[in-house]
Amino acid sequence: MVSKQLTLTNAQGFHMRPASVFSTAMGKYSCDVTIKFNGSDYNAKSLLNIIAACIKCGSEIEVVCSGSDENEALAEAIQLIESGLGE
Amino acid sequence: MLNGIPASDGIGIGNVLIIEEHSLEYTPKTVENPDAESQRFRNAVDEFCKNTLEQANNLRKSTGDKEAEILEGHIAIIKDPYLCGEIEKQISDGQCAESALEYMCDMFISMFSAADDELTKQRAADVRDIKTGVLSILLGVQEVNINLAPSDTVLVAKELTPSMTAGINKDNIVGIITETGGKTSHSAILARALEIPAVLSVENAVSLLSAGQQVVVDGMEGIVINSPDEAQLESYEQKRSAFLTERRELENYRGRKTVSASGEEYELFCNIGKPDDAIKAVESDGEGVGLFRTEFLFMDRNSIPTEDEQFEAYKKAALILKKPLIIRTLDIGGDKDLPYLGLAKEENPFMGFRAIRYCLKNRDLFKTQLRAILRASAFGDVKIMLPLITTVDELREGKALVEEIKSELREKEIKFNENIQVGVMVETSSAAVIADLLAKEADFFSIGTNDLTGYTMACDRGNSDVSYLYSALQPSVLRLIKHIIECGIKNGISVGMCGEAAANQMMIPLLISFGLTEFSVSVPSVLKVRKTISLWTKQEADKVAEKVMLMSSEKEIFDYLKTVI
Numbered sequence: 001m002v003s004k005q006l007t008l009t010n011a012q013g014f015h016m017r018p019a020s021v022f023s024t025a026m027g028k029y030s031c032d033v034t035i036k037f038n039g040s041d042y043n044a045k046s047l048l049n050i051i052a053a054c055i056k057c058g059s060e061i062e063v064v065c066s067g068s069d070e071n072e073a074l075a076e077a078i079q080l081i082e083s084g085l086g087e
Numbered sequence: 088m089l090n091g092i093p094a095s096d097g098i099g100i101g102n103v104l105i106i107e108e109h110s111l112e113y114t115p116k117t118v119e120n121p122d123a124e125s126q127r128f129r130n131a132v133d134e135f136c137k138n139t140l141e142q143a144n145n146l147r148k149s150t151g152d153k154e155a156e157i158l159e160g161h162i163a164i165i166k167d168p169y170l171c172g173e174i175e176k177q178i179s180d181g182q183c184a185e186s187a188l189e190y191m192c193d194m195f196i197s198m199f200s201a202a203d204d205e206l207t208k209q210r211a212a213d214v215r216d217i218k219t220g221v222l223s224i225l226l227g228v229q230e231v232n233i234n235l236a237p238s239d240t241v242l243v244a245k246e247l248t249p250s251m252t253a254g255i256n257k258d259n260i261v262g263i264i265t266e267t268g269g270k271t272s273h274s275a276i277l278a279r280a281l282e283i284p285a286v287l288s289v290e291n292a293v294s295l296l297s298a299g300q301q302v303v304v305d306g307m308e309g310i311v312i313n314s315p316d317e318a319q320l321e322s323y324e325q326k327r328s329a330f331l332t333e334r335r336e337l338e339n340y341r342g343r344k345t346v347s348a349s350g351e352e353y354e355l356f357c358n359i360g361k362p363d364d365a366i367k368a369v370e371s372d373g374e375g376v377g378l379f380r381t382e383f384l385f386m387d388r389n390s391i392p393t394e395d396e397q398f399e400a401y402k403k404a405a406l407i408l409k410k411p412l413i414i415r416t417l418d419i420g421g422d423k424d425l426p427y428l429g430l431a432k433e434e435n436p437f438m439g440f441r442a443i444r445y446c447l448k449n450r451d452l453f454k455t456q457l458r459a460i461l462r463a464s465a466f467g468d469v470k471i472m473l474p475l476i477t478t479v480d481e482l483r484e485g486k487a488l489v490e491e492i493k494s495e496l497r498e499k500e501i502k503f504n505e506n507i508q509v510g511v512m513v514e515t516s517s518a519a520v521i522a523d524l525l526a527k528e529a530d531f532f533s534i535g536t537n538d539l540t541g542y543t544m545a546c547d548r549g550n551s552d553v554s555y556l557y558s559a560l561q562p563s564v565l566r567l568i569k570h571i572i573e574c575g576i577k578n579g580i581s582v583g584m585c586g587e588a589a590a591n592q593m594m595i596p597l598l599i600s601f602g603l604t605e606f607s608v609s610v611p612s613v614l615k616v617r618k619t620i621s622l623w624t625k626q627e628a629d630k631v632a633e634k635v636m637l638m639s640s641e642k643e644i645f646d647y648l649k650t651v652i
Contacts, residue, residue, distance in 0.1 A: 027168060043169050
């Protein structure tokens with residue numbers, strides 16, 4: 001299992017489009033990807049779960065990947081979030 | 088006659104087509120062959136995606152990317168692996184596809200509806216729309232094809248879903264009436280994009296109107312006339328053609344710069360009251376916002392909005408706009424009361440404890456607002472405007488507070504615009520008279536003609552015994568306006584106007600002559616004002632102004648200006 005603390009910097013927060021970009025990207029990997037936020041776990045491959053988390057700009061989240069391709073998944077997750085999720 | 092919210096300008100005359108929501112009832116059952124049921128569900132999803140993609144493509148052609156993206160989002164949602172996975176899991180436990188779908192969708196609908204975030208709440212409508220769409224396919228219910236509606240159709244529905252609106256075609260739909268929604272709802276934005284008159288939130292419209300009945304939809308007044316008589320029809324047909332002629336003419340001014348006939352460029356901004364109104368400012372081709380009233384944020388609630396709430400609202404407006412945004416700090420008191428602030432009743436509220444006076448005495452509240460505005464300044468061209476300034480001291484105090492908060496933010500390494508401008512809303516006679524002094528310390532002026540006229544003429548426009556005095560064309564008011572603008576020019580700061588006079592056709596040549604550089608007007612006036620400005624050369628405006636400034640009565644000025652416009 002690998003994980004990293006990240007700050008969401010895109011202005012919209014995890015809304016429709018950013019959440020869609022992120023969940024689609026994570027869907028490619030076979031490992032489990034979880035976003036820990038405000039004490040809860042959210043399935044990062046699910047657009048609806050990410051939206052339900054209501055993560056706004058400036059929030060601290062932790063991305064946790066667990067499975068065979070966890071390193072690749074985490075690397076892409078970090079890259080996506082740091083680059084502002086395609087906004 | 089039925090009343091509702093005017094959501095899209097224009098007059099529509101046509102026959103009612105009621106879009107009824109189908110009953111999507113079914114009897115939940117246990118399935119014996121879960122694999123086949125799963126396949127049935129997957130087929131329904133495929134068909135849903137295929138239809139939705141087609142609708143999105145149609146919509147992209149008719150109204151553009153933004154609307155199409157909403158529908159494409161529906162495809163992304165229904166393909167959510169978690170959602171599909173859970174539904175299929177329930178099906179494999181023996182549930183039928185309908186109830187598994189409904190159970191999962193309802194779960195997200197209630198989760199999203201309960202969120203305290205507007206954007207998340209809106210997603211509940213998307214999931215509801217998806218549920219209806221997939222259920223209809225599973226149950227074999229045919230959705231009404233709005234595309235095939237006869238010409239001169241007025242659509243009447245409880246609510247227009249994005250998938251319904253995708254079928255709306257300007258050639259046959261002449262009006263829209265719904266029981267829900269407001270000016271910024273999805274249906275309203277779409278109706279305006281398609282230029283179809285719309286009246287929303289008409290109570291019980293579906294049951295009060297009957298299919299085939301002739302109705303008039305007045306999208307400007309927000310009224311629906313059922314079964315109009317001959318006289319009404321005739322008057323509305325005239326109103327309709329006058330509206331269309333004007334709209335066609337004004338459309339020529341969309342996307343253009345605001346320039347006088349002699350080539351001087353002006354800024355043409357909008358006055359707004361809510362972050363969502365920034366959408367309308369953009370739609371109306373406004374070049375920015377010259378007055379964002381912040382009172383609404385404080386209204387209809389029981390406590391002062393938090394810094395974060397205010398920050399989100401200001402940031403939202405800045406992000407939508409991507410153009411200059413002048414935020415006026417809280418203008419409370421006078422006729423605008425907020426019960427939770429516990430303002431004392433005053434004998435003479437307009438002369439009393441309001442606006443900047445209240446804010447400077449209630450520093451916590453004022454600093455919270457200034458901090459929220461400064462934080463939002465990292466996201467756009469945000470400026471601060473102080474209302475009801477009467478002395479230089481008030482401006483200095485306000486500016487000192489802004490500096491104080493800047494250093495706080497710097498210490499905490501919170502981003503903001505170091506060069507944020509702080510301007511004065513010149514709306515008291517005192518500020519107008521000392522405009523030379525204020526101009527040395529303010530970054531800009533914006534003339535608020537509504538209060539300036541009231542204070543200068545010492546008259547309440549709401550009192551019919553004295554309202555005849557209330558006119559920005561009074562020689563005294565015109566002299567003050569001229570003085571304010573001249574002082575601004577002398578000190579190299581920009582002078583705008585955000586009062587109603589800025590959109591007044593008679594006033595515009597005078598303002599051009601005096602040297603005003605920014606006009607901030609209500610959203611529907613933008614193109615009209617751009618047109619009026621384009622008709623004047625500076626030289627002609629100067630001639631008119633010169634004559635007007637020699638006249639000694641409002642009536643004389645009014646009668647003369649009427650002959651030149």
